[in-house]
Amino acid sequence: MEFDRELIVRAQQGDRSAHEAIINRFAPMVFRLISRFFRTREDVEDLAQDVFLKLFARIDQIRPQDNFPGWLARVTVNTCYDELRKTRRRKTAIETYGPEIAGEKSVLPPEPDSFGKARLALEGLDPKLRIPLVLKELEEMSIEEIARSMGLTQTNVKVRLFRARKKLAAILGGHQGNTK
Numbered sequence: 001m002e003f004d005r006e007l008i009v010r011a012q013q014g015d016r017s018a019h020e021a022i023i024n025r026f027a028p029m030v031f032r033l034i035s036r037f038f039r040t041r042e043d044v045e046d047l048a049q050d051v052f053l054k055l056f057a058r059i060d061q062i063r064p065q066d067n068f069p070g071w072l073a074r075v076t077v078n079t080c081y082d083e084l085r086k087t088r089r090r091k092t093a094i095e096t097y098g099p100e101i102a103g104e105k106s107v108l109p110p111e112p113d114s115f116g117k118a119r120l121a122l123e124g125l126d127p128k129l130r131i132p133l134v135l136k137e138l139e140e141m142s143i144e145e146i147a148r149s150m151g152l153t154q155t156n157v158k159v160r161l162f163r164a165r166k167k168l169a170a171i172l173g174g175h176q177g178n179t180k
Contacts, residue, residue, distance in 0.1 A: 005064040012059050023052055029069065030076050036134045037080040038052040047083060051076050073141075075150040077131060084127040129164035132157050 007025070030051050035042045054075055093098065122130060132150065135141045141162075147154045169170035 004068045004104040008059070008062055008068060010061070011056070012064075017057060022055070026069070026072055027052075033073060033076045034080055036138050037084065038132070043083075047079055051079050054079065070145065070148060073089065073145075074151075077135070077149050081127055081131060115156065118172065121168055123172060125164055125167060129160055129167060132160045133164040133168070136161055 001039045004025075007018050011022055024050075027048065027094050030048050031044055034047045034051075038044055038047065043169070051072070055072065062071065122133070125133070132146050135146045135149065136143070141149070143157050145152050146152075152160075
């Protein structure tokens with residue numbers, strides 16, 4: 001933790017080697033978080049770059065004594081959340097105007113195994129429900145950490161987790177019923 005504080009102070013003073021050290025130290029966490037929401041390597045890399053650009057644009061606002069990894073996780077989650085909203089708007093445009101006008105084709109292959117079904121069901125959840133569920137179940141964050149990362153109350157996180165699990169169970173229950 002002291003190492004993180006020292007890096008932040010050095011980065012705030014314009015030390016480029018500290019910037020590089022921060023990226024090397026925290027890139028695995030950032031990539032892991034982003035890959036929970038996006039599948040393609042290009043998307044993950046682009047969003048990671050956005051996260052680090054935001055970090056260094058705001059480096060002067062960071063207080064070295066605060067929980068830097070938690071702050072960076074929050075920036076990462078918010079960046080993913082913003083991108084998911086953009087993706088939803090693009091999807092709506094494609095559904096409304098067709099792929100010819102939007103210039104994109106849907107190329108998600110069907111995944112026959114149960115892991116693929118679970119992943120598709122998870123991706124089908126509203127981001128407001130998916131993000132806390134991913135942070136809790138896959139990233140093993142506490143309710144308190146999720147609340148801080150998302151700017152929510154702990155009660156709100158618990159409600160979203162309950163709704164996400166209920167909706168996911170309904171979706172997966174529907175898939176299981178179709179296979180019998």
